[in-house]
Amino acid sequence: MIKVLIADKMSPRAAEIFQARGIEADVKTGMSPDELLACIGEYDGLAVRSSTKATDEVLAAASALKVIGRAGIGVDNIDVAAASARGIVVMNTPFGNAITTAEHSIAMLLSTARQIPQANCSTHEGKWEKSRFMGVELMGKTLGLIGCGNIGTAVAERGLALKMKVIAYDPFLSPERAGDLGLEKVELDELFQRADFVSLHTPLTDATRNIIDAGAMAKMKKGVRIINCARGGL
Structure with missing residues (x-):
């Protein structure tokens, strides 16, 4: 047997x-x-x-x-x-948790935009600092996706539904596919420079390890939010 x-x-x-x-x-x-x-x-x-x-x-x-x-x-x-x-x-099972991870990424994106963890801690301390945690609106902001496979695509769809501008870096993403998804394909440095939110959706390989390092962050906007629901080594 x-x-x-x-x-x-x-x-x-x-x-x-x-x-x-x-x-x-x-x-x-x-x-x-x-x-x-x-x-x-x-x-x-x-x-x-x-x-x-x-x-x-x-x-x-x-x-x-x-x-x-x-x-x-x-x-x-x-x-x-x-x-x-x-x-x-x-x-592997590439579609097994794609929607779950995409939804979790959007939850983290909203959480960082509205500073929900910080506001929660403040409230539990008995404070009411409403003006301190105003956060930012997502509409019109640029969401930069590093990796646009099954999960990245699902995140892109949800970002577009929130009226965000979505750009993506993925060597395997064709311009035609990017157009079909309603997003813009860009190079990595351009993504770092333009994105208000950066979301990681790539496997951990020798090529992607530490893709977000001090040099990458130096190219980003002040106040950029980074969401990593992929691998810690990125």
């Missing part, structure tokens, strides 16, 4: 789906790297979220492994090159 290891916390439905298809699913979450190394050799499949690290060392011990399924979008916790070299297929 095919065996799959579910190594991170997931809905009980995950194991049920495997079992309904005649696949044995073992749920072992919170394992240390050594514990994972000790047991991975007996599994044909590995299902993870973001906690479990499928490193080169782990993959070398995974003698029977044929596939890794990532319940989410980013695969920076998986050594994809090492997996490919061993014939292990790596799959």
